[in-house]
Amino acid sequence: MRQEIVNGIRKDYNKKRLQAKEDLNIRQNEIYDMLPRIKKIDQEIARLSINISRIILTKPEGLLNMIEDIRETIDTLKEEKEYILKKKGVPDIYLQEVYHCSQCNDSGYTAEGNMCFCFKQSLINELYNISSLGNLLQKENFDTFDLSKFDDIAYGKEKLTPKENTKVILKHALEFVDTFHKRDRNLLFYGGTGLGKTFMCNCIAKDLMDKGIIVLYQSSFKMFETISEHKFNRSLESYDNKDSFGLIYESDLLIIDDLGAESINSFTITELFNIINTRLITDKKTIISTNLSLEKLSEVYSDRIFSRLMSDYDIFKFYGKDIRTKRV
């Protein structure tokens, strides 16, 4: 999946390079119309360059001297060209290809063969697009996470105050992103609405995407819609849907938001098991958030789903008052 995304970006880069050549052609022709001598010079230089190749191929006697002579002529022509352009006030850059990125000339790779920063950035942007999170993450990330919104007084029978509890979860979330490639545990967030579950998922998603990790973030409702479109309506399936369906299994991290909000039936239960189980086997991480209690989860979903969640997920309960209704 990652390779497909990289290939897509490469195609865009090739387009950019072609565009740069085309733009140069247009500028060149303008100059040729204005200054016919420049056209003559360019043609002459091109002809001489071909001559050099020919000489190298046929290896006549005195080869080096011949090449040296031609190179000198070319240099003289270049000087003349430069002089004319300068006199007419045409900037040098006018007859060069102009690239978006001067580090890699829009090839995506630096001279040392490393992926250019601009290419990495394109990859990250692409990951944002496919995660279906878009601009939301600019607002909801670890930097904007505000613990002061949580009450610091005892809540029901819970040992920790909502603030202390959220702090523990936050610490665990940070650990999750810091050790993403090394860990084999997944995350389950449960608790009522408006307690920061989705916000926490967004923080994790953004942090990992910024590191170039492929994250698919879907509400359970949307996820099952994607699956049924893929299974039952394949001939009409859109490309976007095909991508999303593939990512349910292949993304490095799948975040299923609001599990339990889908219509729960034997189809969705079977699919959910397949997803959870396949991702465990293939060592892909999953985060599930749900408004359902653990009792309800065990009641609604099959035993084999519940036992996977209990054994392979770190489970965190969110509790407290709805922070969304609080004024800051």
Ligand SMILES: [Zn+2]
């Ligand atoms: Zn670049």
